[in-house]
Amino acid sequence: MDRDAELPFLSHRSVLVCKSGCVASSQQLATNIGIDILKKGGNAADAAIAVAAALxxxxxxxxxxGGDAFCLYFDNETKKVHGMNGSxxxxxxxxxxxxxxxxxxxxNKFPANHGHTVTVPGAAAAWCDTVDKFGSGKLTLAxxxxxxxxxAEDGFPVQKITAHAWKQGSHLLLEPGNTDGQDLLLNGKAPGHGDIMKNPKLATTFRELAANGKxxxxxxxxxxxxxxxxxxFGGVMSLDDLKNHVTTFEDPIKTSYKGHNVWEIPPNGQGITALMALNILEEFNLKEMGHNSAQYLHTxxxxxxxxxxxxxxxxxxxSKVHVxxxxxxxxxxxxERRRLISKERAIPEVCHGESLSGSDTVYFSVVDRRGNACSFINSNYMGFGTGIVPSNCGFTLQNRGYNFTxxxxxxxVIAPNKRPYHTIIPAMVTSGETGELLASYGVMGGFMQPQGHVQVLLNMLEFGMDPQMALDMPRFCIGHGHTVKSGSLEHVALEYGIPDNVVKQLQDMGHGVTPHVAGFSRSLFGRGQIIARGKWPFKPDNDCYWAGSDPRADGMAIGY
Structure with missing residues (x-):
């Protein structure tokens, strides 16, 4: 049997419980690096940037x-959630x-790897500004x-799921004219599972950032x-575009779901999608429907x-248009929107939207011994982004501009100095009564992200699942998440593990369903991380953290 064909979750992974601090990411070396920063006296923000760079x-x-980043930062002293837009x-x-x-x-849009898709990379400034604004002050950016x-200098062993993604995207690094693409290959090919990969040019880029800041x-x-x-590659970016880039710090948006405040980044991010869906769902008796039943999934x-x-x-x-x-x-x-939902049929007449395209991103979460938390997300957009590698820099440039209309x-619509509709979104949950942190969490993956936020949150709130179990459960994804040229809100992919009878009932309701999506294609459903505080579920009456890491990735949660 080819186990990669289904990538089954055969082993049991218990929810992590720890006391002093925790990091959950999609790569175990990066998670360990975050823990080391916490042990050296850094706070959640310091550790988050160390994890971002390691990833x-x-x-x-x-x-x-060469991509963008967003974060939500919870200050435990003030009980305030802060937002950072690094797009x-x-x-x-x-x-x-x-x-x-x-x-x-x-x-007749430009190709996804055209120079016109490159927006100013916001991540470098976001890393610097996160440490400056939210960091402990005990550690420097360096x-x-x-x-x-x-x-990057010593090398690291490439993990299984990352090796697959590297191979899938390696053609971009071999495009004619992309002469520095070889810097991200091993002997002209994508590194395989277990191969040792080095990137000394990226190390040099990091050293320049550490020494000179933004x-x-x-x-x-x-x-x-x-x-x-x-x-x-045909683009028109100038030195002034880069020099004039600024990170913005913004008040997050939130909604209340049954006494829990759920926080997201405001537009240009799509976090508002998750909050709107939760508002619609709040009055349904979801628990009575049964977890992942046909009626529950339909709703x-x-x-x-x-x-x-x-x-x-x-x-x-x-900053350009009214939202x-x-x-x-x-x-x-x-x-009003809730009344449009029927128990017997889908509602295609109100479902048409833009084409959904796929994405690869990293989401990770950090909490520290002082109760601060950083919910952080960083992305190239589509895998390697454009795949374009600036000379002697060791990184690819994002293709976030492809998301303009x-x-x-x-x-x-695309316009000078404008930020595009953005898919990457971190999330948090706090108590509506006390303001205490309840969870720092997220699910990466293009337009899957608000869908993942809703599904894993309801797994916890409605069905009492701990963070690891909430991430383990099979998911749905509206749209062809990894098909760039097509996709609509009509289509629903169902992950392996959702029963045949549920699939049949959803089809009978009018849903266009692709069932039993398995193997490496599970990436369609995103990869999440969750760190929650207190006894489960959501009862912050002790000092422990409860954490889970998505089995669809190579990572883990580690605490101390």
Whole structure:
């Protein structure tokens, strides 16, 4: 039997319980590095950046300094949740008129690895700003980057799922003209499972960032290399675009679900999709329906379809267009949407949205002994992103600009210095009564992310599952998550483990279903991490953390 064909979850993994601090990520070396930073006196923010850098080394197939990052930070002293938007903007010369002159329209979009898809990489600034604003002050940025630098210089063994993703995306590194793509290959090929991979040029990039801060990335050698690489592939990014980039710190958005405050990053992120769906679902008796029953899945699918339809219509860069967040999160509006859900049929007439495309990202969570938490996400967008590697830099550039629309008048239409609709979203849960942290969590994976946020949260809140069990359960995904050229809100993929009778009932309800998605294709359903506080479920009356790590990834949760 080829066990990779199903990638079955045969072994039991207990929920981790620990006292002093915890890190949960998709790669065990990165998780260990985060724990080491906590033990050296760093706080959750310090450790998060060490993990982010380590994941750039070990999972360049998903993340890196050439991409974007967001975080939510919980300050246990003030009980306040802070938001950081580390997404980049389109080049100042990139106009719809320019694209139209080059023959690009909404029906004839530029390729996903074109230079026009490269927005300013926001991760480097986000890493620096996270340490500056939320860090302990006991460790420098250089301290947090040093473990990843050593990992890149000394080499690391490539893990199973990452090796598969590396092979799947390696063609981008071999594109004509992408001469530095070889830096992320081993003897001209993707490294295999267990191969030792080094990336000394990425280590040099990290050293420049550590020594010079944001200027070390957004000005000078690295900035010039980025502009040259983008230009070679048809883009128009300038040195001023990079020099002028800024991270923004924003108030997170939230909703209350049965006494629990659920927090997300505001638009241009799609976290509002998850909150809208939770508002719709709050009045249903989901527990009575039964976990992953046909009626339960149908109800969640319809709520998320409705929420996506609204998000696609409105979500964009709020500094450029008005996004009606208050209306979208209004409980009365949710009640109107709730009435559209039938028990007997799907509702395709309200489900049409934009094409859904796939993504690879890393999400991870950190909590420290002082009760602070950092919910962090970092991404290239589609795997290696564009796959374009700036000369002597050791990282690929994201293709986040592919998520703009080229439809004139749409809120998310491409425009100079504009942030695109963004898929990556971290999440948190706090007590509606006390403000105490209940969970720092997330599920990565393109448009799967709000769907994953809703599913794993309800696994815990409605069905009393601990964090590990909540992540282990099979999921659904609306849309063809890893098919770039097609996909709609009509289609539903069901993961291996959802029974045949449930599949049949959903088909009878009118859902277009692909059942039993297994093997490495499980990546469609995202990879999550959860750290919760207190006795289970959500009773913060002791000092323990409860943590889980997604079996769809190579990682683990570690505490001390």
């Amino acid at each position: 750039n080394v070990t999972e360049p197939t998903s993340t890196g300094i 980049g903007r389109a080049p100042g010369k990139l106009t719809l008129e320019l694209l139209n002159k080059e023959g690009f329209t909404e029906k 301290d947090t980057l040093e473990p990843a630098i050593k990992l 200027k070390g990335f957004y000005e000078g050698r690295i900035a010039q290399a980025i502009c040259d690489a983008v230009s070679k 969640l699918i319809e709520a998320l379809r409705l929420s996506f339809a609204d998000t696609f219509k409105h979500c964009a860069d709020p 009606p967040v208050d209306k979208m999160l209004c409980k009365n509006y949710a009640a 080229l439809e004139p008048g749409h809120p998310n």
